[in-house]
Amino acid sequence: MAVTTSARADEVLVAARDTATVIADAQILQLVQAVQWAQLNPGDPDPEIEWGMQALELAGEGAVTIDESAVAEFALAVGMKHEAGARLIGDALELSSRLPRIWARVMSGEVAVWRARKIAQDTRTLPFDAAAAVDQRLAIVAARCSWAELDRQIDRARFEFDPEEAERRRLAEAEQRCVRVEYRGINATGQVPITGWAGLADALAFDQFLTAKAATLDPAQPLDVRRSMALGMVGTGDPAHRELVLYAHTRPGQAMVEVENTRSVVTPEQVQEWCQEAGTRVTVRPVLDLTEEMSTGAYRPTPLMKEQVRLRFPTCVFPGCERPSRGCDIDHREPYPLGETTTSNLFPLCRGHHRLKTTGGWRYIPLDHDQIVWISPTGRVHRRHIN
Template sequence: MIEVAAGPGTVEAEDLTASGLLAAIRSAREAENQAAAEQLDLAARWADLHPPESIHSAASFTVPGCEHEEPIAGEGTPLVAEFCIAELGTVLGISTVAAKKLIGHALELRHRLPRLWAQVHAGAMPAWRARAVAETTIHTNPVLTREAAGFVDAQVAAVAGRIGPAQLDRLVAETIKRYDLAVADPTQDPEDGYLSVDPRHVTIHDDDVHFAGTMRIEAEVDLADALDFERAVAHGAEAQKALGSDLPLDARRAKALGDLARTQTALDLAGPGADREDLPAAREVVIHAHFDASVSGDATVFGPTGRLENGRRLILLEQLQSWCGDTRTQVTVKPVIDLNVPLTAQGYAIPDQIREQIILRDRTCVFPHCPRPARGCDIDHVVPWDPDAEAEGRPQPGHTTTSNLAALCRFHHRVKTHSPWHYETTAPGVFEWTSPHGYRYRCDHTGTTEVPSDIPPGIPRPRRR
């Protein structure tokens, strides 16, 4: 049974008329917008509590890798001590990157887009619209001055934020030209200076792998290059059809793009008329896929689904077989590493086998809500290695062993080392973190769970030296 809030009590959705349901939905949306506006305000106030001056007492500018001032919004917004972002993200259950965006948008709106800020808090504009504008003004190239950002603010506020991405891009281009923000180019007409903002790019969205084993590519290229690319892809799709492919046109075009990626570099080197079968691979692309397997007699039987490290998604065995079916694909099968057998090294350095075991066990950075793949992380000693222990005749507190190692991305490695954040191993591959204000989180390869704290949250912990 669905219940809808209505004043001091609740009413069942089945008891509402159509008009009542519409009113309830609108009320829920207004409450959602109000909550989002309040979250922006609180994020900005959290930044106010952590200015650069808040870290000076820790001698942070003399210790390599220590906390520093973090510019996360445009010109004219205050700087923020970067480690405060991590704690805000964990409280909200989001990554540090997402928390950084939230604070950046809040500061950008409050200091450089005050009209939009006022409209958000007056309920005239949803927070998500204002944040989309802030994201654009923060990352514009060339950088918008505070005066130029104010012009964008006035134009967008006049239509209560009802502006699409294309319109916003045109408005920013007009602003850059109006305020002469583009870098002067003596070969260009000064009136066309805004054209020096080069929009060309090719973006591979490798953090968003579809369950079907596909990945999205986005590009902005020169007109001539785009037309050449279209002809090459269309020709490749037609060639596949002539060779008997029964795939749909869009799928054949996608495969043609892959063929271009694998052969174009080699074709350029080999010259015209080169035999394709004799061409080396253009570039090496490494995919890490993990499948469960069992032995039946003399045969190894793989499960139908596995785990793809690239994008942390499931992969079908059939997909992997099709990728490996190309004669130019080099397949490397590595020995199985038992994740339940502890491995130990005598010194501080971490051997490759132990590093690989930690990567496979942790899968991602073990800081709360961090999605960074473990293969690109540092391997950290949970209890630090003491380089002077042996010389001074003391037992080594931080052994290089599986139970004392964890994958941490570089930022969260610095957070752990140079701030009051603290973590410990509670079981193999299971870590319990305590934030500077006493919030506790349990992290393993399945994700992050908040756990009750013995000390009420809200009491700042001292900074560890």
């Protein structure tokens, strides 16, 4: 029994090793294909065309550019979002054009693709000579050097070949203050994580503000809970002057409430609690019939039509794009005035994908209420399913 089990374990490990080899080879091949695609689609912008496709510089100085529309098609072909596809092409061009020694070791399987891509992302902002210096210094040790060593070599090259940029970056990196409300991390009870970096003086002042405001709230609540509640008083000084804006939707038989502007779901009890908090102003707006065909004779849709489009399509309708429709352009699928300003002809597109459709040779056809077919400039078909 033990011998059989041991033999089976050996088989699994051998198979796993073979699979890892296949994956590594496929990743190398994909880098090569990214370079080939860029070479087949060099950037050649026409400055006379408004909203025209741009020549994208996805790698550093000296690398070839690529047509903006071609990036979108490659990303969809390999199952990536636009931004991830652009990074893949940029990394491949950076390695092949500016880091030839490391590229050669990647092609031979001596340096893992993921490690080489990390190096390429860090050298992209270096001048050509500085990138060449990093390539020479790291080529032999790229397969095993630490990230700290990589950072040291890049900083060294930057100071040697571009001291002004090195100083500019030093000053910029010294100013990393930020505050982020992580709406995507919201849970079903409506709790949202907040992260940030602040200067010591600002942090102390904020800490003192929270502590002071917490002292005025219900002492039956734990201190940490009261400090969290005090966040809602920042900028108002008084919760009685607070306005809470929620785009909440529910349907018959649905147990949870969809909160559109945070792209999350919460319980009905949580919405009720928010609305009942002291001083919160509640505005109830009419329910929109999303199947109604609205229209106007003007180019610009009415506010009610815009709201209907955004509720019908929560995000940009380009395949893989997740930008919320409230930040998107409202596109006439059939250009106005040939295409009317009517519900069935209006779709949300983020500005980048709006430009692809307007001047990049892309077009789309809605098949039904939950599926849109996009046709690329080369005639390839991509489907977008609407949730």
